[in-house]
Amino acid sequence: MRIRLSHMAASALASLICLNSAWADEVQVAVAANFTAPIQAIAKDFEKDTGHKLVAAYGATGQFYAQIKNGAPFEVFLAADDSTPAKLEQEKEIVAGSRFTYAIGTLALWSAKPGYVDAKGNVLKKNEYKHLSIANPKAAPYGLAATQVLDKLKLTEATKAKIVEGQNITQAFQFVSTGNAELGFVALSQIYKDGKVSEGSAWIVPAELHDPIRQDAVILNKGKDNPAAKALVDYLKGPKAAAVIKSYGYEL
Amino acid sequence: MPLDASDLGAIWLTIKLASLTTAILLVLGTPIAWWLARTRSWLRGPIGAVVALPLVLPPTVIGFYLLLALGPHGWIGQATQALGLGSVVFSFSGLVIGSVVYSMPFVVQPLQNAFGAIGQRPLEVAATLRASPWDTFVNVVLPLARPGFITASILGFAHTVGEFGVVLMIGGNIPDKTRVVSVQIFDHVEAMEYSQAHWLAGAMLVFSFLVLLMLYAGRRGKPGWS
Numbered sequence: 362m363r364i365r366l367s368h369m370a371a372s373a374l375a376s377l378i379c380l381n382s383a384w385a386d387e388v389q390v391a392v393a394a395n396f397t398a399p400i401q402a403i404a405k406d407f408e409k410d411t412g413h414k415l416v417a418a419y420g421a422t423g424q425f426y427a428q429i430k431n432g433a434p435f436e437v438f439l440a441a442d443d444s445t446p447a448k449l450e451q452e453k454e455i456v457a458g459s460r461f462t463y464a465i466g467t468l469a470l471w472s473a474k475p476g477y478v479d480a481k482g483n484v485l486k487k488n489e490y491k492h493l494s495i496a497n498p499k500a501a502p503y504g505l506a507a508t509q510v511l512d513k514l515k516l517t518e519a520t521k522a523k524i525v526e527g528q529n530i531t532q533a534f535q536f537v538s539t540g541n542a543e544l545g546f547v548a549l550s551q552i553y554k555d556g557k558v559s560e561g562s563a564w565i566v567p568a569e570l571h572d573p574i575r576q577d578a579v580i581l582n583k584g585k586d587n588p589a590a591k592a593l594v595d596y597l598k599g600p601k602a603a604a605v606i607k608s609y610g611y612e613l
Numbered sequence: 614m615p616l617d618a619s620d621l622g623a624i625w626l627t628i629k630l631a632s633l634t635t636a637i638l639l640v641l642g643t644p645i646a647w648w649l650a651r652t653r654s655w656l657r658g659p660i661g662a663v664v665a666l667p668l669v670l671p672p673t674v675i676g677f678y679l680l681l682a683l684g685p686h687g688w689i690g691q692a693t694q695a696l697g698l699g700s701v702v703f704s705f706s707g708l709v710i711g712s713v714v715y716s717m718p719f720v721v722q723p724l725q726n727a728f729g730a731i732g733q734r735p736l737e738v739a740a741t742l743r744a745s746p747w748d749t750f751v752n753v754v755l756p757l758a759r760p761g762f763i764t765a766s767i768l769g770f771a772h773t774v775g776e777f778g779v780v781l782m783i784g785g786n787i788p789d790k791t792r793v794v795s796v797q798i799f800d801h802v803e804a805m806e807y808s809q810a811h812w813l814a815g816a817m818l819v820f821s822f823l824v825l826l827m828l829y830a831g832r833r834g835k836p837g838w839s
Contacts, residue, residue, distance in 0.1 A: 424802075427802055427803070427805065494785070497800065500800070500803035525703045525785030526786035527786075528786070528803070536703075536785065539680055541680065541683075541685065541700065541702045541703065542703075542785075
């Protein structure tokens with residue numbers, strides 16, 4: 362009986378230690394919505410290779426900024442732009458020197474209908490569609506890039522009454538994928554798999570039509586002493602993650 | 614002026630949406646509430662449950678189904694297109710449809726309680742005086758159920774003003790068409806325009822408090838929603 366009791370105590374202790382180590386090796390990551398699919402692929406490899414656990418939340422970059430300023434428990438932030446992380450750095454919310462560009466985003470004009478979007482995006486100039494979906498340009502960098510493209514093409518006035526806004530790039534995508542908007546500016550990563558557009562039709566917008574969508578990552582103050590946060594950032598800079606990131610249509 | 618033109622546009626749009634929704638709900642909700650209050654049919658349970666669903670469903674669920682149903686492949690969307698109305702997603706009419714669904718229980722339930730509280734007796738008395746059913750309804754039921762109508766109107770209006778999730782899902786954030794106050798506040802917060810967010814959010818808080826004050830002060834100790 363005594364043996365059994367001590368055995369139970371030992372196993373209870375062991376499981377406590379396990380629990381504790383699992384807790385210490387978990388990293389809470391705020392991820393820009395456009396990077397949802399790649400981070401899920403990266404997380405699998407990362408967890409297998411390092412033994413750490415990645416817990417991700419997805420949303421618009423502006424929204425994350427507000428949450429981080431108000432004490433959200435994120436340790437690493439993968440933003441959709443470079444200005445928000447820079448702002449956080451100025452405000453001393455991040456580990457000094459941890460800011461780096463993990464991906465450069467590509468914008469795509471997309472329709473769920475095959476053959477609807479031509480290879481040069483001339484469909485934008487035709488007046489055949491009712492709704493053009495974009496992400497909220499005030500909060501989402503891909504939305505801002507979309508408005509820059511329309512400006513460059515001198516289509517801002519012509520499309521004004523047709524624009525519908527999603528709160529983030531995921532919702533902009535959703536409006537198009539449900540067929541409610543015929544066209545939309547989305548992140549190439551949302552429709553790109555293994556080097557090609559996986560459904561519908563798309564025009565990959567040339568990079569010179571908008572400011573580069575530099576996506577920066579930072580370690581936030583909350584992740585300062587977490588080895589898993591450091592490990593994740595190192596992993597993102599490595600070749601294995603780079604291959605995944607490129608396969609979703611990002612530049613590096 | 615701390616509120617700019619787009620804020621004022623959002624406020625005006627919200628008032629328009631809430632007024633129209635309340636008016637439609639009073640017309641639609643009165644017969645439903647009357648039926649629910651009086652019927653002995655077995656359908657009373659299921660229909661009552663359907664009417665109450667928006668109370669417990671997350672707005673994202675309602676918004677998601679509306680987005681699919683009103684869209685070009687959905688059954689309502691197909692119907693509106695067949696009628697030549699086009700798609701109503703991303704339009705003011707779409708928001709009205711969404712709000713009617715979303716605020717339905719807030720109008721029907723107070724009315725149902727008010728009708729139920731009248732009881733059989735005044736109707737029987739009216740009938741013995743040879744009042745027609747319509748006459749009875751207009752001259753006996755409506756005056757007796759007046760507090761219920763006031764509560765239903767206030768709650769329907771206020772709940773529509775507070776709507777956010779459904780609008781976010783089917784609105785598309787179009788100025789003066791679908792960008793209501795709650796979405797405008799969310800926008801300001803996301804864009805880090807906190808001072809504008811404060812003004813609008815503060816106005817919403819005061820408005821909501823006044824509405825509830827009106828409701829509770831006018832009620833004088835009567836429990837429930839009737």
